[in-house]
Amino acid sequence: MITRFAPSLTGYLHLGHVLHMLYVWGVARRFDARVLCRIEDHDRSRARPEYETAVFQTLEWLGFIPDLGIISADEKPSDFRQSDNAGYYQSVLEELQRRGLVYGCGCTRKQIAETQPDGAEELCYSGTCAEKGLPLEGHTVRFRTPAKETVFEDLKLGKQCQLPWLQCGDFSLRDRQGQWTYQFACVCDDIRHGVDLVIRGEDILFSTARQIQLFQTLEAAPPRHYHHPLIYDAAGTKLSKRQRSESITQLRESGIAPEAVIGRALREAGLSPTDTPVTAEQAIHKYII
Numbered sequence: 001m002i003t004r005f006a007p008s009l010t011g012y013l014h015l016g017h018v019l020h021m022l023y024v025w026g027v028a029r030r031f032d033a034r035v036l037c038r039i040e041d042h043d044r045s046r047a048r049p050e051y052e053t054a055v056f057q058t059l060e061w062l063g064f065i066p067d068l069g070i071i072s073a074d075e076k077p078s079d080f081r082q083s084d085n086a087g088y089y090q091s092v093l094e095e096l097q098r099r100g101l102v103y104g105c106g107c108t109r110k111q112i113a114e115t116q117p118d119g120a121e122e123l124c125y126s127g128t129c130a131e132k133g134l135p136l137e138g139h140t141v142r143f144r145t146p147a148k149e150t151v152f153e154d155l156k157l158g159k160q161c162q163l164p165w166l167q168c169g170d171f172s173l174r175d176r177q178g179q180w181t182y183q184f185a186c187v188c189d190d191i192r193h194g195v196d197l198v199i200r201g202e203d204i205l206f207s208t209a210r211q212i213q214l215f216q217t218l219e220a221a222p223p224r225h226y227h228h229p230l231i232y233d234a235a236g237t238k239l240s241k242r243q244r245s246e247s248i249t250q251l252r253e254s255g256i257a258p259e260a261v262i263g264r265a266l267r268e269a270g271l272s273p274t275d276t277p278v279t280a281e282q283a284i285h286k287y288i289i
């Protein structure tokens with residue numbers, strides 16, 4: 001089996017990512033899967049080269065060694081860096097276009113927000129532009145989401161039932177500036193890289209049915225999924241790179257040992273009562289497998 005560690009390049013990695021690495025490498029061990037590393041820098045407005053360099057430094061410093069994929073920021077171009085593979089995403093999009101499964105949408109976020117019921121958790125697109133025949137270039141490209149529920153068995157959370165067409169409607173594959181979205185680039189890559197086990201945080205659980213629908217539309221077998229718990233901060237919100245959580249790069253530069261960082265991630269996740277320093281290998285055996 002093949003799983004992947006696929007960080008977005010929206011900031012420096014933080015303690016939540018250390019927990020994620022423990023799950024990826026630990027659950028991979030349990031399933032005898034190899035770990036592929038991929039750089040998800042589809043969001044060109046936020047990606048920065050120093051974030052990419054920091055990903056590889058952090059992995060090496062903490063002792064997480066990928067079996068496949070990209071292992072250095074010097075690999076240019078790489079099949080495992082999304083910004084190097086626009087031609088591939090374009091060819092998949094053209095296939096969907098030939099099959100009439102995508103359309104151009106001219107609605108702004110504000111216009112969509114105005115049509116939402118009070119208290120809606122997520123913007124749900126009602127399909128205003130679905131039959132307008134707008135060109136894909138210069139418009140948001142939307143996928144015609146099938147009106148059906150998707151059921152899957154999560155390896156951690158059990159049976160899940162999601163209805164994307166009611167949660168988000170026809171979701172986007174590319175924005176009006178031509179940037180590929182996470183949902184689309186991630187599925188294209190998981191297919192091309194032969195990923196059959198996806199291990200990721202439970203904050204992305206809602207994306208899974210959308211991705212499964214794309215896999216099925218592209219006639220690829222969807223991977224198995226394992227969604228793990230996250231680290232929440234004192235206010236109960238998840239740690240996020242964008243909220244300027246303390247980065248691993250800062251911790252490393254402050255002289256702290258990698259084992260101490262792993263110990264801290266385990267305690268903050270509630271997996272260990274203390275933040276006793278441990279190596280990645282010890283942590284995986286004691287807390288994840």
Ligand code: GLU
Nearest residue numbers: 006007008040186199200
């Ligand atoms: N690039 C995504 C992130 O960093 C990966 C999500 C996934 O594993 O599918 O959140």
